[in-house]
Amino acid sequence: MAADATGPDDAFVVRRKVRLRDLSSREHVEAVKRALRALEGMREVRVDSGRQCALVCYDASRLSFGQIEQALVESGCPPAPGFRARLRAALYRYMDENAHENAGRRPAPCCSNPGEIYARKHR
Numbered sequence: 001m002a003a004d005a006t007g008p009d010d011a012f013v014v015r016r017k018v019r020l021r022d023l024s025s026r027e028h029v030e031a032v033k034r035a036l037r038a039l040e041g042m043r044e045v046r047v048d049s050g051r052q053c054a055l056v057c058y059d060a061s062r063l064s065f066g067q068i069e070q071a072l073v074e075s076g077c078p079p080a081p082g083f084r085a086r087l088r089a090a091l092y093r094y095m096d097e098n099a100h101e102n103a104g105r106r107p108a109p110c111c112s113n114p115g116e117i118y119a120r121k122h123r
Contacts, residue, residue, distance in 0.1 A: 019080035035075035061103030065092035
């Protein structure tokens, strides 16, 4: 996958592993790669047909996990079903929503600046 976040543009770059329902043929693998690489904000895509998963690296301030799920469904290889997969997807969507909201704020919120937190409480 891509290198760890090092610059200001990389602050919201995340890596995710998505289990897929059906990667039985080379055509499915290529369809998944094409669909994911076409998304704006996608940095890297790896598809492992042996493990039935896709490894993605993307900018969460520009692309959400929900959009990735939709692209997978449209490619004909939806995410795998199951409780753990749904729970993981919900967590990824929540984290990406927070990243998108934080990316739009200036200055970026920081938990190490308690003065800002206390100032809002006392207004």
